[in-house]
Amino acid sequence: MPEEKNYEKERKLPFVSIIISTYNRAHYIKITIDSFLNQCYPPDLYEIIICDNNSTDHTKQVIEEYKNSKDGTRIRYLFEKRQGMHFARNYAAKKSCGDLLYFADDDVIADRNLLSELVKVFEDKRVGCASGKILPKWECVPPKWVEKYCNNSLLSLNDLGDATKISRNDLGVWGCHEAVRRDVFFEAGGFHLDLVGNGPGIGDGETGMNDDIKHLGYRLAYVGTSITYHMIPARRMTQTYLNKRYEYNGNSHSYSEYRKKPFTKKELPKRIYVYIKEFILKEISMIERWRRGKISLRFLLAEFYYYTARIRYDIQIAFNERFRKLVEYSDWL
Structure with a gap:
């Protein structure tokens, strides 16, 4: 050309x-x-x-x-x-x-x-x-x-x-x-x-x-x-990879949220309660979508990995000082 x-x-x-x-x-x-x-x-x-x-x-x-x-x-x-x-x-x-x-x-x-x-x-x-x-x-x-x-x-x-x-x-x-x-x-x-x-x-x-x-x-x-x-x-192209990807997303979202708005140990129980509530509501919604042929049931399990990852990540931030400093660190260059 x-x-x-x-x-x-x-x-x-x-x-x-x-x-x-x-x-x-x-x-x-x-x-x-x-x-x-x-x-x-x-x-x-x-x-x-x-x-x-x-x-x-x-x-x-x-x-x-x-x-x-x-x-x-x-x-x-x-x-x-x-x-x-x-x-x-x-x-x-x-x-x-x-x-x-x-x-x-x-x-x-x-x-x-x-x-x-x-x-x-x-x-x-x-x-x-x-x-x-x-x-x-x-x-x-x-x-x-x-x-x-x-x-x-x-x-x-x-x-x-x-x-x-x-x-x-x-x-x-x-x-x-x-x-x-x-x-x-x-x-x-x-x-x-x-x-x-x-x-x-x-x-x-x-x-x-x-x-x-x-x-x-x-x-x-x-x-x-x-x-x-x-x-x-x-x-x-497996359920194992899908679960891992959702786990990664959970970690990533917790990382981003904490850097924008840090939380204390006292706030942790409330955060876990919110995650559990969100998970239940999302599962109910996804079952409805599955009934209409809009999604695979595989994603119900993947969402479990997402929310357990978020809970684990937040617990680490709250109780593991070394991990918390890693999350707070910014000078990766």
Whole structure:
């Protein structure tokens, strides 16, 4: 498409740092890297940083294989021994060179036009961060209930159509497909506490950072022509994964709420009472929705994991001083 290439030459394109945090995904990471090496974006205007978050598999060997290839100089390997996705992403951001910092997960496949389409929205100086369309790449045929009810944030998917949208509110900007202006990223303080190893997340990660960006006065954007594919393995199409995801959401919401409005030990019984009441009312409502064919019964069990996670998290905040300080801590950079 010659017209597109000429147009790109006329524009002053930003240098982009693609940052991929990885943990024990040696079997996926090469697919992800190759998709970013294949971008329709000037090769001298982006770098790929792989931040190994203390992997115990052969991730490092996979990255080293690129050193002797023609693309070896475009890939940088970093090692972050502090366990936690927030540590890896923030550390890599500090070591990056980009005007734009683009964050991806280690299990995505980027469309060739991902970068060239995504950078356009940053011509609007109001935009602080942006994402795009995140579609599933099913590794096997998904169960009907997964395809019907989980084709959304539960699997970090997002499809708001092909148009570009700019808003004061979060449009589903997930860290597996997110670009942030460099100065905005550091002004906002980077990613919040997030996933640690393979356990459920214990913070609000990119959601918290996006909220900080919004409060700085910037807009959030969605670019429907910037597409990535999220690889969904069979283990994510199970009740076990759904429960874990709801547990993560419970932890994340308790984390966010406490940081906005701290509570005391005396208030804990009231909070637990509210959670139990909410849980019962929600279960009754969900049974009605199930009767009308609007939801799967699987989500009744998942809600139990959500509310028990909230209760456990609040108890830890109230009685575990070390944990409470972790939640209150803000300088993750």
